[in-house]
Amino acid sequence: MTTFRFTKGQATGNDFVLVADPEGTAPLSPTQIAALCDRHFGVGADGLIRAVRSEHLPEGAAALAEDPDATWFMDYANGDGSVSEMCGNGVRAYVRFLVDTGLATLGVGETIAIGTRAGVKRVERSEDGFRVDMGRWALRGGEPLVSAHGLEVDRPGLGIDVGNPHVVVALSSNTELEALDLARPPVLDPAPPAGANVEFVVPAEPLVSGGIGRIRMRVSERGVGETLSCGTGAVAAALAVRHWAGAGAPDRWRVGVPGGVVEVAVAGAPGEERVTLAGPAELVFDGNLELPSPVTAG
Numbered sequence: 001m002t003t004f005r006f007t008k009g010q011a012t013g014n015d016f017v018l019v020a021d022p023e024g025t026a027p028l029s030p031t032q033i034a035a036l037c038d039r040h041f042g043v044g045a046d047g048l049i050r051a052v053r054s055e056h057l058p059e060g061a062a063a064l065a066e067d068p069d070a071t072w073f074m075d076y077a078n079g080d081g082s083v084s085e086m087c088g089n090g091v092r093a094y095v096r097f098l099v100d101t102g103l104a105t106l107g108v109g110e111t112i113a114i115g116t117r118a119g120v121k122r123v124e125r126s127e128d129g130f131r132v133d134m135g136r137w138a139l140r141g142g143e144p145l146v147s148a149h150g151l152e153v154d155r156p157g158l159g160i161d162v163g164n165p166h167v168v169v170a171l172s173s174n175t176e177l178e179a180l181d182l183a184r185p186p187v188l189d190p191a192p193p194a195g196a197n198v199e200f201v202v203p204a205e206p207l208v209s210g211g212i213g214r215i216r217m218r219v220s221e222r223g224v225g226e227t228l229s230c231g232t233g234a235v236a237a238a239l240a241v242r243h244w245a246g247a248g249a250p251d252r253w254r255v256g257v258p259g260g261v262v263e264v265a266v267a268g269a270p271g272e273e274r275v276t277l278a279g280p281a282e283l284v285f286d287g288n289l290e291l292p293s294p295v296t297a298g
């Protein structure tokens with residue numbers, strides 16, 4: 001048996017198992033990650049985050065080359081054990097974990113650089129949460145057709161890469177959003193080679209209030225299924241609606257998800273715009289769990 005010390009964290013209801021492995025000596029296999037994230041036989045979570053010093057991971061070397069301040073790396077895996085490049089809610093929970101466990105210090109208004117497989121992300125601590133500089137994004141052409149249970153007619157989706165892949169689908173009403181059955185994952189045609197997270201989005205009424213755009217979304221995450229929130233998904237959804245709205249669309253967006261609200265903001269000169277994600281993140285509990293098989297490289 002192998003005993004794991006873990007912490008459970010959440011960010012707008014997107015929940016994570018967090019494990020400290022500063023020296024990078026305890027990699028987890030996909031099977032072990034899936035066991036830890038299992039909601040019946042394990043801790044239960046949408047994803048697992050291993051806190052490793054960048055110097056101890058091959059991907060960490062790239063992060064340090066990009067920014068020598070990125071001494072901590074977020075080794076992120078989905079609940080099924082598959083690896084993802086980036087997690088917008090997870091990186092906030094990760095910084096909360098580093099700070100609350102004393103692995104890093106970060107005062108309100110200060111910024112920490114975190115290595116991820118989607119590059120280095122700078123995370124600023126605010127009074128009530130964290131703001132992540134998600135960097136640049138890319139619209140993907142092709143508009144895959146999306147079918148989902150509860151959706152009467154297949155819809156075209158807009159592919160957006162925000163470090164990880166997303167497809168955003170516009171729905172016409174809250175009724176349509178609520179009728180979705182995401183217990184089974186949506187099907188994309190053509191299917192992106194590496195899969196995608198799929199966001200279904202509706203405008204709030206009115207769409208813009210006080211200069212801030214407002215949307216609601218539900219998400220089916222790659223490697224997980226429906227979750228209460230997805231930070232990168234909220235960024236992709238806001239960017240998609242901003243794209244569809246055209247010139248004059250707001251740069252600030254409030255994105256309502258089943259687990260709360262996150263804020264997305266675009267700033268910078270045309271052609272050099274960057275996007276940020278802000279929202280809360282909390283630790284919930286910690287404990288020990290014994291897994292039957294020894295740790296093996298995943």
Ligand SMILES: N[C@@H](CCC[C@H](N)C(=O)O)C(=O)O
Pocket residue numbers: 014047078083084085086087088089090164165197221222223224229230231232233
């Ligand atoms: N929940 C995350 C995204 C996690 C990774 C995603 N499922 C993927 O496979 O890309 C977020 O908050 O961004």
